[in-house]
Amino acid sequence: GLAEPGAWEYWDGSAWTTGARPRPVLGDGRRTGVGSAFSVVRQDGTYVLFTMAAGTKGLAAVTSYWACSPTGPWHGPEKDFSPPLPAGRVAAYNPQAHLELSGGGRLVLSYDVNWLETAAASAQLNRNVSLYRPRFVTLRLTPAR
16 A cells, blocks of 8 residues: 555556666656656546756746656657746746646646745745745646647
């Protein structure tokens, strides 16, 4: 069960294994790939994964991959989109799908925003606490062309 990590199995890109051996299953980890936070939804038999784009582009762009099976093969990255961001040196992160708020071919996705300058982030957040609140966008899911 879930309470027994020794019983867990991991998909390594070609087979299920009992030992976790991290390796990129999607992308090359530099120009393409999945960020540390991602969300997967199933839409009409297709799995869609949302994550921040790889590299510096990922500071402001959400990208997606798709597959007919949760084990792949995965295709993409597909079209990126840049969620609305406030002015200043900020970055978006942590895109999460909210199926409970979605329907009719539309998907609600939340994301978070934070300051890029880590030394000043605390002071900036104290001045503008609304920056750190989650933000939401609604996407229309359409077949890849």
